[in-house]
Amino acid sequence: MTLLLTTAAPKVVLITGASSGIGEATARRLAAAGHHLVLGARRTDRLAVLAKEIETDTETDTGTNTGVAFPHVLDVTDPDSMRSFVSAAHDRYGRIDVLVNNAGVMPLARLDALKVDEWDRMIDVNLRGVLHGIAAVLPVMRAQGAGHIVNIASVSGLRVDPTAAVYSATKHAxxxxxxxxxxxxxxxxxxxxxxxxxxxxxxxxxxxxDTKDAVAGQMGIAIPAAAIGEAIHYAISQPTDVDVNEIVVRPTAQG
Incomplete structure (x- = not known):
């Protein structure tokens, strides 16, 4: 099935890391806007629950329950898994309009803790995972002559703090x-x-x-993941000749 896209038509949106947090909140927001979602994550049980909730309980912007969500197993660190995810979406809908590269990990620690395995995991998920997503959708979007790639970075990509050196490096990248x-x-x-x-x-x-406790002490001012989903919705809702290049969303109280 190929969806013919007009300005008001639903978009086919792929979301990585969709089983929780920002990915889940984004899926719910974009379902409410009437888009067709393909949800990727390793935790397929949670994906299935989310997809079912979207398709049965979503109150859309037009007031009708028409959420459409297709769950698919995805490990962003595996290029073959990413290609399979993208191929399944393209086979199902005939086009890919938006990829939200959201999957990420954040095992913060001081460098002298020498958590080398965690450094490698951050590079694999936060950076290589984004590259694998781009590599998988770029040929499709080039062939279509249109597409939108949304990459989730962090304010840690704008600054560097103690315990966040490697995480910040991946987000700067x-x-x-x-x-x-x-x-x-x-x-x-x-x-x-x-x-x-x-x-x-x-x-x-x-x-x-120690790092986990310190971060937990700051979370009292944290904003809900839905705020990020709203920013993504704003970016993809602009006219096709308008490219919103970067949005930074912080709690008002964050320094």
Missing amino acids: VRALSEGLRQESRELRVTVISPGLTRSELTETISDQ
């Missing part, structure tokens, strides 16, 4: 490759979303207890 992709593209739109303190499961990936 996401912003850099997004800008490079934007400059190379005249038919594609590229958006970077940089969240500040946001309520999600990212903090659960922190294994260093």
